Amino acid sequence: MRLIAIGRMSDGPEAALYARYAARIRPRLDLVELPDGRGAPAEIRRREGAALLAAIPPGARAVALDQGGEMADSARLATRLQAWLDEGRPPCFVIGGAEGLDAAVLARAEHALSLGPMTWPHLLARAMLAEQLWRARAIAAGHPYHRAARPDSPRGR
Numbered sequence: 001m002r003l004i005a006i007g008r009m010s011d012g013p014e015a016a017l018y019a020r021y022a023a024r025i026r027p028r029l030d031l032v033e034l035p036d037g038r039g040a041p042a043e044i045r046r047r048e049g050a051a052l053l054a055a056i057p058p059g060a061r062a063v064a065l066d067q068g069g070e071m072a073d074s075a076r077l078a079t080r081l082q083a084w085l086d087e088g089r090p091p092c093f094v095i096g097g098a099e100g101l102d103a104a105v106l107a108r109a110e111h112a113l114s115l116g117p118m119t120w121p122h123l124l125a126r127a128m129l130a131e132q133l134w135r136a137r138a139i140a141a142g143h144p145y146h147r148a149a150r151p152d153s154p155r156g157r
């Protein structure tokens with residue numbers, strides 16, 4: 001599996017968090033970091049979008065991380081991920097920069113995945129994705145890391 005993302009992580013807390021989960025994921029998750037674009041917001045999105053598109057291998061199953069994407073629960077993601085792997089087309093996840101993903105990247109993606117309706121910083125989104133991929137693989141393997149049971153919320157949804 002691959003993760004293509006805008007921005008370079010230094011040795012900050014986001015990098016440590018990402019590394020903690022990414023190291024556990026099988027099949028392994030290769031990280032490709034691309035530099036932040038320069039210019040006005042629309043130009044940044046366009047330039048970063050072109051770089052992201054160029055980094056997606058031809059024929060790869062691109063999966064965009066996007067607020068407007070599917071809001072799968074962890075079990076659903078586990079099922080999806082297993083199906084993608086069984087098909088022999090592992091996902092190539094794509095995370096945008098501060099200006100978000102260009103429309104061309106969203107159009108290229110075969111699937112869009114949401115981490116919820118809130119906007120997350122792109123470096124944190126990487127760590128959250130890595131944790132969810134590790135959790136998804138733990139679910140698929142029957143590993144006790146994931147505990148699905150939770151009480152009904154008194155506030156509803």
Ligand SMILES: C[S@@+](CC[C@H](N)C(=O)[O-])C[C@H]1O[C@@H](n2cnc3c(N)ncnc32)[C@H](O)[C@@H]1O
Binds near residue numbers: 066067068115
């Ligand atoms: C700071 S966000 C970009 C915000 C941008 N204004 C937008 O609306 O997309 C940077 C990247 O992190 C990822 N991201 C942030 N929040 C997300 C969420 N709730 N679900 C999925 N991806 C998210 C997306 O790939 C996004 O392009």
